[in-house]
Amino acid sequence: MDERWDSGLKTLNCTLNDDQILKLQQYVDLLNRWNKTYNLTAVRDPKDMIPLHIFDSLVVADYIKGDNCLDVGSGAGLPTIPLAILQPQRQFTALDTNSKKTRFIQQAVIELSLKNVNVEHVRVEKWKTDEKFDAIISRAFASIYDFVTTSSLHLSENGILYAMKGRFPEGEMQYLPKEYRLLDSHELEVPFVDGQRHLLELKKQ
Numbered sequence: 179m180d181e182r183w184d185s186g187l188k189t190l191n192c193t194l195n196d197d198q199i200l201k202l203q204q205y206v207d208l209l210n211r212w213n214k215t216y217n218l219t220a221v222r223d224p225k226d227m228i229p230l231h232i233f234d235s236l237v238v239a240d241y242i243k244g245d246n247c248l249d250v251g252s253g254a255g256l257p258t259i260p261l262a263i264l265q266p267q268r269q270f271t272a273l274d275t276n277s278k279k280t281r282f283i284q285q286a287v288i289e290l291s292l293k294n295v296n297v298e299h300v301r302v303e304k305w306k307t308d309e310k311f312d313a314i315i316s317r318a319f320a321s322i323y324d325f326v327t328t329s330s331l332h333l334s335e336n337g338i339l340y341a342m343k344g345r346f347p348e349g350e351m352q353y354l355p356k357e358y359r360l361l362d363s364h365e366l367e368v369p370f371v372d373g374q375r376h377l378l379e380l381k382k383q
Contacts, residue, residue: 180225186233186369191240192264201263201290202232208286209254216278218254229370235260235317237366238377243338244312248273250302250329251319255283257342262295273298273305303328310334317342322350326358326380339380346376359383 183203187194194202209231210224221230235257242261245268249258252272262270272283272295280299287295298305314329314337325341333339338361341347346363354360358380366375 180228182225182228182370186229187236189367189369190233190236192236194264198263201292202260204290205255205259205263205286206232208289209282212282212285213254216282218279218282229368231256232260234368234371234375236264237368237375238315238340238342239264241364241377241379242268242313242315242340244334245269246271246309246311247313247315248311248329248332250314250316250325251275252283253279253317255279255286257315257317258295259283259286259290259292262292263290266294269294269296271296271298271309271311273300273302275299275301301328302332305332307332310337312337313340314338315340315342318344321353322347322378322380323353323355326355330358330382333382337381341378341380343376343378345374347378354380357383 206224206227212218221227248271250273252258252274255272258270258272274280277299280297284297311332312334314333316325361379361381364377368375
């Protein structure tokens with residue numbers, strides 16, 4: 179086992195049992211296998227997937243609130259799959275427009291026996307559902323403006339939008355729709371990853 183698993187999870191204060199750690203490792207293995215054929219992520223080396231995908235997803239775990247979370251532009255299931263493994267009590271929905279990626283997420287859900295993940299292959303602004311979400315998150319999905327305007331339809335009355343970004347997006351914040359405000363901004367430290375990481379919490383006024 180890569181020794182960074184133990185060190186990184188401790189740094190993130192993530193308490194996982196052996197089964198959860200095994201599922202995270204199985205997910206990396208599955209992503210690596212599928213990536214050779216379907217080009218799901220630009221990260222090629224499975225050793226790099228541990229910090230750049232797993233730790234980069236788990237770093238936001240303590241900030242997400244509510245019973246259900248919608249992941250918009252989930253890609254290969256990030257941050258949904260790592261968070262769903264860590265937080266089996268919370269329901270996650272992974273949404274993406276790329277059919278190869280949603281097929282992969284569905285396969286990961288089956289192989290990892292995740293009971294708390296739904297997968298949707300659709301554009302978020304065209305998605306028809308009565309469900310409202312306490313949390314809606316995006317990991318480098320789009321600009322703040324696009325994220326808020328396309329996703330907010332699915333937000334519960336007191337729900338929060340979570341935008342995962344690299345640098346703090348000063349320029350993008352100028353275009354935040356006026357009915358929304360920046361509730362909080364967190365500068366994040368991802369183990370074994372250089373560069374800035376921020377999580378922005380956005381709420382309707």
